[in-house]
Amino acid sequence: MADPTTEARIETLLPFREEVFLLCLGFSRNAVVAEDLCQDVYLKACRKLDSVRHPEAVKYWLFRLARNVCRDHHRRSRLVGFDPIDSQNEIAAASNSGETDDFEDRLVRLKSSVESLPRKLREVFILRMYARLSYEDLARTLRIKEGTVMSRLHRARVAVARAMNEEHHA
């Protein structure tokens, strides 16, 4: 049985677990990895929750933490140089057009398009499209203005759409 402080911390943070999981999914492009990352995020958050001064800022702090954990994971995985098995299967399935449906094909194209975005655009895109954060939440999480959020999101959408079209025609 965890001590009362830990219980209270988990209770404070648990309502945001779906957003955090989806955010991790957007960054990792793999559901299993996303679940592990989500656990890591919550583990760190429970241990460092005391560092948050304002209780109303916990949500944004948690999303920032999640983004940083995902970014670290991305960096590490690039250094080690491995790809999740699922994504390899997806690529293989996508190349075999006779056996895959349209959704799988679009999913693979979407993931590679998102991956090719610049970091700032990718973050906004994932936080908005996957974690479904509002513009205000996005702005407070990333500590930028709402106008900047909208501008980056627009650019990200256009870039993703263009990349997906190019891949489709290629």
Add this chain to the structure above:
Amino acid sequence: MHESQDKKSAATDADIEAVVRRESEEALCRFPSGDFASRLKTRLKAPLPRQRFLLFRKPVFAPALGVLVAATAAIFLLLRAPNDGDVRVEAGFRRMTESLAASDAFRVGGLRVVSCKPDEGRSADSFTSALFRAATGSDAGSASESAAPAEGGAPLRPLFSPDERFKILYGDQAILRVLTKFTTQKEV
């Protein structure tokens, strides 16, 4: 052209939304909601991983180590610096003559010192003699006159021991120190 591109882009936007929504929903279905909290509690109860480099995690040790390294380096340099011979003496000598040459005359301890400009290559002994003459006022002539021993006169006895002369050769501060010593000697 633009219109068709816009339509295409709009269609792709909808595609993006649909793909992301479906992917998220499928992933959320597999995401264990109840299991998540219990797994988290189990992991939180586990001890933290052992911290490596404990020594450097304490805020005291790193500065202490820095001070130790700096002190060792300073001691090493101090032990290594002196006594590397004539080159250093020669350089000091040149520095002193240059500083004397820069001012025509100056007073130290109530004694007038005229400028002495020993030629290049003149020994430290002759320069010290010139300095002695100038300081006592026995020869208040020009630099070249004062630097050379008086013809037919008694040879000037060395004023300073070799060790003291060595001190002379170390810059302006050393000159003042030596002259002050000379003044005391004169008074006695």
